[in-house]
Amino acid sequence: MSGPVFIGPADMGGTERLLRVVDALAEAFADLSAGRTSSPPRTVVPHERGGELLAATSVWERHGVGSVKITTLTPGNPERGLPLIHGVVAVTDLATGRITALLDGAELTAVRTGAVAALATRLCAPADAADLAVLGAGVQARALVRAVSAVRPLRTVRVFSRTRERTEQFAREARDTSGGALRVTVCDTVKEAVTDAAVICTTTSTSAREPLVEAGWVAPGAHLNVIGGTHEDALEVDPALLAHALVVVEERRAACAEAGEVRAALTRGLIGPGALRELGELVGAGAAADSRTSVFRGVGLAIEDTAAAAALCAGTAP
Numbered sequence: 220m221s222g223p224v225f226i227g228p229a230d231m232g233g234t235e236r237l238l239r240v241v242d243a244l245a246e247a248f249a250d251l252s253a254g255r256t257s258s259p260p261r262t263v264v265p266h267e268r269g270g271e272l273l274a275a276t277s278v279w280e281r282h283g284v285g286s287v288k289i290t291t292l293t294p295g296n297p298e299r300g301l302p303l304i305h306g307v308v309a310v311t312d313l314a315t316g317r318i319t320a321l322l323d324g325a326e327l328t329a330v331r332t333g334a335v336a337a338l339a340t341r342l343c344a345p346a347d348a349a350d351l352a353v354l355g356a357g358v359q360a361r362a363l364v365r366a367v368s369a370v371r372p373l374r375t376v377r378v379f380s381r382t383r384e385r386t387e388q389f390a391r392e393a394r395d396t397s398g399g400a401l402r403v404t405v406c407d408t409v410k411e412a413v414t415d416a417a418v419i420c421t422t423t424s425t426s427a428r429e430p431l432v433e434a435g436w437v438a439p440g441a442h443l444n445v446i447g448g449t450h451e452d453a454l455e456v457d458p459a460l461l462a463h464a465l466v467v468v469e470e471r472r473a474a475c476a477e478a479g480e481v482r483a484a485l486t487r488g489l490i491g492p493g494a495l496r497e498l499g500e501l502v503g504a505g506a507a508a509d510s511r512t513s514v515f516r517g518v519g520l521a522i523e524d525t526a527a528a529a530a531l532c533a534g535t536a537p
Contacts, residue, residue, distance in 0.1 A: 223309070223318045224532075228326040231531055234369050240334040240530045241341070241370070245502045247279060247526035248338070251470060252499025256280060258470065258522035269294055273306075277521035278313060279529065285311045286525040290324050294424060294449065302358060303424065304328055310528045320532050329358050331527035332519065333366030335498075336444040339467055339515035340418060341370040342501045344442035348417035349374040354409060354431060354455070355422035355447060356380035356389035363420040363444065364393055368401070371418065376403045379412040380423075410436050421455040423447040428479075434460040442513045451477045456514065458483040461490050465513040469520050471495050477518040 250256040261275035270293040278285035290306030297303055306324020311317065340348075348371045353360050356378060364376060376393055380386040383405070390403040406412040409431050413419050415438050425431060426449045434457040437443065447455050461484040468474035474481045474495060484490045498515075 224320045226320055226322045226531055228323055231323075231326050231330050234365075236531060237330065237334060237337070237366060237369050239533075240330060240527045241337050241366075243526045243530035244331070244334055244338050244523060245498075246281075247522050248469065248497070248499035249502045250279070250281060250499070251520075251522055252497045252503060256522060258473070258520040260473070260476075261521060275521035275524060277525045279522065279525045280313070282529050283313045284525060284529045285313055286521070286528050287311075288324055288327075288521070288524045290328065297357060297424075304358070308524055308528055310525075310532055320528065322528055322531065325358070327524060327527060327531070328519075329362040330531075331523045332359055332446055332517070333362035334527060335469070335517055335523060336363050336420060336446065336515065337366035337370045338502075339444055339498060339513075339517075340367050340442060342498070343465065343467060343513035343515065344371060344418050345440065347372065348442065350415065350417045351376045352412045352416035352419045353378045353422065354380070354412065354420070355424075356382070356386045357422065357424075359422040359446060360389065360420070361392070363422060363446075364401075365396070367418055367420065367444075368397070373401060376401050377406050377412045377416065378403065379406045379409050413437060417441055419443045421445045421447050423455055424449050425455060426450060426453050428452055428454055430454040430457040430480075432456045432460075437512060440510055440512055442515070444515050444517070445480060446517045446519075448479050451479060451482060453479045454483060456480050458487060458489055460512065461494075461514055463511065465496065465509065465511050466490060466494055467496050467498060467501065467513060467515040469498055469517055469523070471497060473518050473520060474516060478516045480514070480516055
C-alpha cells in the first residue's frame with residue numbers, strides 16, 4: 220500500500236488551484252453556518268521564548284476527509300530571515316482512517332488565508348475594485364495580493380511596512396509576478412497607503428492595542444480584509460469603523476473570542492453580536508455587499524485547512 224503523497228509549495232501555486240480552494244471554502248463555510256460541520260477550537264501552547272505551538276483538527280463529513288495541522292509561530296523569525304510560520308498538515312480518509320497526504324503547513328496556511336480573503340472580497344467588494352492597499356510585506360501579504368488579484372481586476376497596489384528594504388523587495392516581486400500588470404507603489408505611511416483604496420488588506424504582526432488604520436482614512440464603500448495581529452486584543456483597524464460597516468466573520472464564536480477589532484467594538488457598544496455576518500450566510504444567500512464599507516475580520520479556523528487541503532489533494536490526484 221502506497222504511503223501519503225507530499226504536497227509542497229510548488230504544488231499549491233497558480234490561479235486555477237487558488238480558485239479551486241476559494242470554491243471549496245465557500246462550500247465549507249456554508250456547511251459551517253448551516254450546522255452541517257463544525258470547526259473545533261485549536262490548541263495553543265505558548266512557550267517562554269515568545270512563540271506558540273498550535274494544533275488544529277477538523278473533519279468535513281460531506282467529503283469524507285479530516286485534517287490535523289501542527290504549526291509553530293515564532294515572532295522573531297522575520298528578523299532572522301526565516302518564515303514566521305512552520306508546520307505540516309496531515310490529511311485523513313474518514314472511511315479508512317488512512318493518512319492520504321502531507322502538506323507543507325506554512326504554505327497551506329498562506330494559501331487558505333489568501334483564499335478566505337478572496338472569498339470575502341468576491342462577496343463584498345465592488346466588482347470593479349482596482350486599487351489595493353496592503354499593510355505588511357511578508358508571506359501573508361504576498362498571498363493576499365495573489366488572492367485579491369484572482370477575483371478583482373486590480374491595476375494598482377500600494378504597500379506599507381515598517382522595514383523599507385523588505386517592502387521594496389515585496390514591491391519588486393509583486394510587479395514581476397504580475398508580469399507588469401500591476402503598478403506597485405511603496406508608501407511612507409499607513410494613511411498614504413489606505414487613502415482612497417477600494418480594497419485594504421492588513422497582514423501585520425502588531426501586538427498594539429492602538430489601531431494602525433484610523434476609521435477616517437478609509438473611503439466609503441471600501442472593503443477591508445483584516446487578518447493580522449498577534450493576540451486577541453491586538454488592533455490593526457479602528458473598531459469605530461465597524462459601527463456602520465457590514466462586519467463579516469468566519470464564525471461568530473471564534474470572532475468574539477479571538478478578533479481584536481470585534482472584541483473591542485462589542486465591549487465599547489459600537490456593535491452588538493447580531494451585527495456579525497458569517498461568510499457562510501453570505502454564501503448561502505448568494506449575497507453581494509450593499510454600498511456600505513465592509514470589514515472581513517478573519518482569525519483562521521481548522522475547517523479552512525481541511526477544505527483547502529481537500530481541494531489541493533483533488534487537484535494533484537493521479
